[in-house]
Amino acid sequence: MFYLKENEVLEDLQINNFYIIQNHKKYCFSVDSVLLSNFVKIKKNDFVVELCSGSGIISILLVAKYKIKQIIGFEIEKDLFDMSIRSKVYNKINNIQFINDDLINAKRYLGANQVDVIVCNPPYYVLPKDYSKISHKNLVSKYEVKTNITQILKTSNELLNEKGRLYLVYPSLRLQELLTIASSFNLIAKTLQFVYPKNKIESSVVLVELIKNANKGIKVLKPLII
Secondary structure, X not given: OOOOOOOEEEEEOOOOOOEEEXXXXXXXXXXXXXXXXXXXXXXXXXXXXXXXXXXXXXXXXXXXXXXXXXXXXXXXXXXXXXXXXXXXXXXXXXXXXXXXXXXXXXXXXXXXXXXXXXXXXXXXXXXXXXXXXXXXXXXXXXXXXXXXXXXXXXXHHHHEEEEEEEEEEEEHHHHHHHXXXXXXXXXXXXXXXXXXXXXXXXXXXXXEEEEEOXXXXXXXXXXXXX
């Protein structure tokens, strides 16, 4: 059953006549999610999983772009999970399954080494000691409160099959940390694309493709300016 809650609106995604629920007082997806969905490469019959699926924006965009047999999204926040379910119902999408659980439990649902592609727009920042001034709206989605990059990479290593691919968007300032931790889980960076805000000389985020047990060697794509 579809319905909207207080302060929620439907916004047109400008693809496949799909819409998504937004709540500007609680949570809205960012352009980073759209950039990541455009960066991801999916092959026919790939088994796709999204970690930290939030309101479902990336999964819905991927269904619109690719002929995906099934995509499974994991989201720990009940409110965001609920939004994703109702957006799925509104769009009459049958090949997405959203699961309201901690991503550390994903292997219980999927088994080990079964996934071809994982997509994740993770929390970007380590939670500071004094976080009282951070709005509740941004706390869990932006800060490592309920998961962190190490856990995401560990879970991805457990789920991905040999040469399985992980796609992430992450702050450029934390790229070295990301690649170091990823390497410890046999996830090797293969493609990078830096994103620059218009009229800025420093990259804000980077799109990353990691492949499980791949040979070393990184391809750097032309930067994106937004």
